[in-house]
Amino acid sequence: MDCIFCKIISGDIPAKIVYEDATSIAFLDITPCAKGHTVVIPKKHYDTFQDIDENAVRDLFTSVKMVAKAVEKGTGADGSNIGLNNKKAAGQEVPHIHIHIIPRYEGDGGGAIQSIINTHPNTDNLDDLKEKIKYCFKKI
Ligand code: AMP
Numbered sequence: 001m002d003c004i005f006c007k008i009i010s011g012d013i014p015a016k017i018v019y020e021d022a023t024s025i026a027f028l029d030i031t032p033c034a035k036g037h038t039v040v041i042p043k044k045h046y047d048t049f050q051d052i053d054e055n056a057v058r059d060l061f062t063s064v065k066m067v068a069k070a071v072e073k074g075t076g077a078d079g080s081n082i083g084l085n086n087k088k089a090a091g092q093e094v095p096h097i098h099i100h101i102i103p104r105y106e107g108d109g110g111g112a113i114q115s116i117i118n119t120h121p122n123t124d125n126l127d128d129l130k131e132k133i134k135y136c137f138k139k140i
């Protein structure tokens with residue numbers, strides 16, 4: 001498969017790997033947005049968050065928790081933003097699910113996750129929206 005992250009897993013391209021277990025691997029981002037920016041990926045290829053199966057998501061986030069602790073300690077960070085860009089519209093460029101761990105430092109000038117986007121959506125009809133989303137659970 002022509003996937004850059006699968007090639008890191010197979011060892012075909014190098015990476016600064018900080019953690020590896022049977023199901024996950026974590027490495028330093030090649031274009032970090034903060035010192036210690038790390039990505040955690042499942043060894044099995046899934047394109048998006050919705051594609052990943054339940055056991056794999058449990059394994060992945062178990063690894064994310066450990067990696068986040070080590071990254072914060074190892075960098076001396078004061079906190080971190082942890083999340084994923086899910087699908088192209090959300091900024092996903094590498095179509096192999098990966099969780100970003102972005103260390104944060106007091107006074108670093110960055111914002112919270114909510115600062116990624118604010119289109120000031122109308123909040124007049126949140127009950128309607130709530131029902132629309134709840135209805136979709138029946139189709140999952
Ligand atoms: P995303 O926009 O969520 O798909 O982010 C993909 C991330 O992968 C970016 O932050 C890239 O800098 C990072 N990345 C791409 N190629 C590599 C690579 N070969 N080694 C490490 N990180 C990479």
Ligand code: ZN
Binds near residue numbers: 001004005045046
């Ligand atoms: Zn892949």
